[in-house]
Amino acid sequence: xxxxxxxxxxxxxxxxxxxxxxxxxxxxxxxxxxxxxxxxxxxxxxxxxxxxxxxxxxxxxxxxxxxxxxxxxxxxxxxxxxxxxxxxxxxxxxxxxxxxxxxxxxxxxxxxxxxxxxxxxxxxxxxxxxxxxxxxxxxxxxxxxxxxxxxxxxxxxxxxxxxxxxxxxxxxxxxxxxxxxxxxxxxxxxxxxxxxxxxxxxxxxxxxxxxxxxxxxxxxxxxxxxxxxxxxxxxxxxxxxxxxxxxxxxxxxxxxxxxxxxxxxxxxxxxxxxxxxxxxxxxxxxxxxxxxxxxxxxxxxxxxxxxxxxxxxxxxxxxxxxxxxxxxxxxxxxxxxxxxx
Numbered sequence: 001x002x003x004x005x006x007x008x009x010x011x012x013x014x015x016x017x018x019x020x021x022x023x024x025x026x027x028x029x030x031x032x033x034x035x036x037x038x039x040x041x042x043x044x045x046x047x048x049x050x051x052x053x054x055x056x057x058x059x060x061x062x063x064x065x066x067x068x069x070x071x072x073x074x075x076x077x078x079x080x081x082x083x084x085x086x087x088x089x090x091x092x093x094x095x096x097x098x099x100x101x102x103x104x105x106x107x108x109x110x111x112x113x114x115x116x117x118x119x120x121x122x123x124x125x126x127x128x129x130x131x132x133x134x135x136x137x138x139x140x141x142x143x144x145x146x147x148x149x150x151x152x153x154x155x156x157x158x159x160x161x162x163x164x165x166x167x168x169x170x171x172x173x174x175x176x177x178x179x180x181x182x183x184x185x186x187x188x189x190x191x192x193x194x195x196x197x198x199x200x201x202x203x204x205x206x207x208x209x210x211x212x213x214x215x216x217x218x219x220x221x222x223x224x225x226x227x228x229x230x231x232x233x234x235x236x237x238x239x240x241x242x243x244x245x246x247x248x249x250x251x252x253x254x255x256x257x258x259x260x261x262x263x264x265x266x267x268x269x270x271x272x273x274x275x276x277x278x279x280x281x282x283x284x285x286x287x288x289x290x291x292x293x294x295x296x297x298x299x300x301x302x303x304x305x306x307x308x309x310x311x312x313x314x315x316x317x318x319x320x321x322x323x324x325x326x327x328x329x330x331x332x333x334x335x336x337x338x339x340x341x
Contacts, residue, residue, distance in 0.1 A: 024049045024264040027060060027071040029251065031209065031226075032124075034284035041271050047264045055206045056163060064089050064256065072259040073268065075123050078250045079165055079323040081113045090254040092118050097266040100273035108250065108290035113322060120252035121269045122290025124225070124281060127310070127318065128166045128247035130240040131208065131227040133218040141240030142314060144174040147221050148197045155200045159211070159220040162204045164336040165321055166247055167194070167221065173245025173319065180324035187331040194339050204340075212237050225287035228307035239307045241314045248320040250290065 026033065030053035038049045052071065054060045057080045063069055065087060076084055084090045095101050104117055114120050130146045137146075137154055145151075147158050148171060160167060169179035171194055177186045202217065209226045211217040213233035220227075224239055231237040253272065255265050271277055278289045279297030288308060295303075302308055310318065324332055 022047050022264075024073070024261050024268055025071045026051045026073050026075075026268070027054065027064070027069065028073075028075045029053065030055055030206070032075075032251075032285050034280045036284065037272075037277060037280040040277070040280070041268060045264075045267055045271075047267065049268065058164070061089075067258070069256075069258075070260070071256055072261045072265045073253050074256055075251050075253050076120075077321070078111070078113045078252070079321045081120060081252065081254070082323055084254060085119060089257055090119055091257050093121075093255060093269070094266070098270045098273065100270045103273050103275060103278075103291050103293060105290050105292040111250075114252070120254045121273055122278075123251045123253050123272070124285060124287035124289050125248070125250035126224045126287040127241065128161075128163075128170065128221065128223055128249065129227075129242060131212055131220045131222050131230070132238050132240065133212070133215060133234075133236050134238050135236050136218045141238050142243050142311075143240070144170050144221075144242040144244050146219055146240075147201065148174050148193055150197070150200050150219070154219050156202055157218040158201045159203045159205055159208060159217045159222075160201055161206060161208070161221050161223075162340075164332060165324070166249075168332045168335060169247055169319065169321060170221065170242065170245070174242070176244075178245075179247075179319055179321060180328040182327035182331065184331075187335065190331075191335045191338065194335065198339060223287075224307040225285050228286040228302075228305055231307070241310055241317065243314060243317055245317050245319055246314075248318045250320075252290075 024047050026049050028051055033051050042048050057077050060074060061080060064074055104122060108122050109117055130141055132141050132146060139151060146154060147160055150158050171190045172179055172181055175186060175189045175193060181187060208217060208220045208222045209229045212220060212230040227237060227239045253269060259265055273291055275291050275293035276297045278291035278294040282289045283299050
């Protein structure tokens with residue numbers, strides 16, 4: 001009987017291992033993962049990827065930090081990577097298992113938040129700016145006044161994406177400062193401006209691809225690729241880059257310390273660093289990526305799209321967000337808490 005039970009236990013264990021060999025758990029932003037990419041990966045490797053969505057960096061960090069998430073890979077923005085590193089939530093990559101690591105574009109290789117790409121592989125990069133419906137608003141779209149000093153035709157019609165660091169950075173630049181300021185006088189102006197503006201907003205929400213396309217929302221602080229997708233369904237949707245300063249960002253994929261499907265995770269990391277596959281990611285979500293050679297595989301309409309090509313006169317107004325620390329972060333958190341009361 002013991003031999004029979006042992007044999008059964010071994011059989012069950014083997015079945016469990018076999019199942020695990022074909023799985024991968026990806027924790028990613030909602031509406032951000034190409035189904036075509038996943039289908040191609042599964043066809044080539046036999047590994048089925050399950051994607052669990054989140055709507056903010058803070059949500060993802062809290063879930064991972066709580067432990068026991070069951071996820072293998074996570075996709076943090078640049079200003080959160082070092083937080084994951086410092087908390088020991090992600091691990092350095094074994095680059096011998098990612099030969100396509102060499103395909104990372106030079107400008108995205110030695111980034112300040114992950115020198116030499118020791119922890120992450122690029123996913124996509126973009127901007128945070130202003131989206132408007134041109135039937136409702138015919139004025140300047142390249143300004144944060146759209147949400148901070150909305151004109152009469154937009155009062156009560158503006159959405160603000162509930163991303164603390166994006167909103168605080170845009171407002172700080174609108175008030176003449178730089179992101180991560182620890183100047184108390186400046187940050188008081190930022191606080192006062194946001195509290196003054198909030199009653200003129202419609203909402204603080206996500207899902208603007210669909211809501212802008214359907215005219216349920218007529219202006220929003222949002223991300224360029226999502227608004228690109230909205231414009232494809234509704235040509236009246238326009239995207240602007242605030243002349244007071246707008247945000248540049250990059251999301252990247254990292255291997256979680258408690259990942260169960262580590263070998264499968266490495267296969268996926270190597271897969272997305274292949275130019276043709278990186279282009280699939282961009283073709284779906286409509287953001288640029290950080291993989292050299294992917295341009296030749298990109299949809300033609302991305303090459304000159306206004307949501308992708310930053311106007312030459314505004315290029316120096318883009319600021320790459322990194323993590324704020326000390327007093328600067330204290331001010332940001334306090335203002336955001338008050339704004340959300």
